[in-house]
Amino acid sequence: AQSVTQPDIHITVSEGASLELRCNYSYGATPYLFWYVQSPGQGLQLLLKYFSGDTLVQGIKGFEAEFKRSQSSFNLRKPSVHWSDAAEYFCAVGPLNTDKLIFGTGTRLQVFP
Amino acid sequence: KAGVTQTPRYLIKTRGQQVTLSCSPISGHRSVSWYQQTPGQGLQFLFEYFSETQRNKGNFPGRFSGRQFSNSRSEMNVSTLELGDSALYLCASSLDSGQNNEQFFGPGTRLTVL
Numbered sequence A: 001a002q003s004v005t006q007p008d009i010h011i012t013v014s015e016g017a018s019l020e021l022r023c024n025y026s027y028g029a030t031p032y033l034f035w036y037v038q039s040p041g042q043g044l045q046l047l048l049k050y051f052s053g054d055t056l057v058q059g060i061k062g063f064e065a066e067f068k069r070s071q072s073s074f075n076l077r078k079p080s081v082h083w084s085d086a087a088e089y090f091c092a093v094g095p096l097n098t099d100k101l102i103f104g105t106g107t108r109l110q111v112f113p
Numbered sequence B: 001k002a003g004v005t006q007t008p009r010y011l012i013k014t015r016g017q018q019v020t021l022s023c024s025p026i027s028g029h030r031s032v033s034w035y036q037q038t039p040g041q042g043l044q045f046l047f048e049y050f051s052e053t054q055r056n057k058g059n060f061p062g063r064f065s066g067r068q069f070s071n072s073r074s075e076m077n078v079s080t081l082e083l084g085d086s087a088l089y090l091c092a093s094s095l096d097s098g099q100n101n102e103q104f105f106g107p108g109t110r111l112t113v114l
Helices: none
Strands: A003-005 A010-014 A019-021 A024-026 A032-038 A044-050 A056-058 A064-068 A073-078 A087-094 A107-112 B005-007 B010-013 B019-024 B031-038 B042-050 B053-057 B064-068 B074-078 B087-094 B109-113
Touching: A003 A087, A010 A019, A019 A107, A024 A073, A032 A064, A032 A073, A044 A056, A044 A064, A044 A073, A073 A087, B005 B087, B010 B019, B019 B087, B019 B109, B031 B074, B042 B064, B042 B074, B053 B064
Parallel strands: A010 A107, B010 B109
Antiparallel strands: A003 A024, A019 A073, A032 A044, A032 A087, A056 A064, A064 A073, A087 A107, B005 B019, B019 B074, B031 B042, B031 B087, B042 B053, B064 B074, B087 B109
16 A cells, blocks of 8 residues: 655754654655645645655755665755744655645654744 | 635534535646645545546545536535534645646645534
8 A cells, every 4th residue: 555654743953953854655666755844824835856866856945855765765854954944744655647645644843943 | 926726715614514615726737636634634635637537536435526627726525514524625736637747735725614
């Protein structure tokens, strides 16, 4: 079955600290992987996506993610977190030929000054 | 360029009623998808429409239905509302169906069923 697991429900970091949000997936075919961010009262915004090629993907707002096929992981990283990064982050996987996305349960990021 | 708009933003209904939610995609986008977001189940895919045709359907009961019009605007309908239907309903649009096209999400319609 296709699924996405985000093991960390809630993460708290200090502003300026580095960040890594974990994502593991189960998918039968070549996965198309995404990270979205949702701020309170907002819809989802795409941070980055991986289809193929270079396994280190750069996104918006200084985020990057690394695809590791052997570990079925697609972890999101940021070297220095800003207070404005506080939000909920969702990892998702989807097939190539449709818009359907399977989301993880999300990780809520809290940033302390 | 205007983003995805959803109306209404907030809605309160009672059990047994029906509700219709509307989504206007970004101009030029032909694919619209709907998701339900709840604290317990997270984000779950409802439907995907492309050129007025339903391309994919999630695992929801028949009380949940949708449609897409020739101008790509989409509506979803929930009949015989249950308490568990309380959720944020998100709509997303993309230029064309398929993951090569970025999906843009609207702010959602928050439905409360009393």
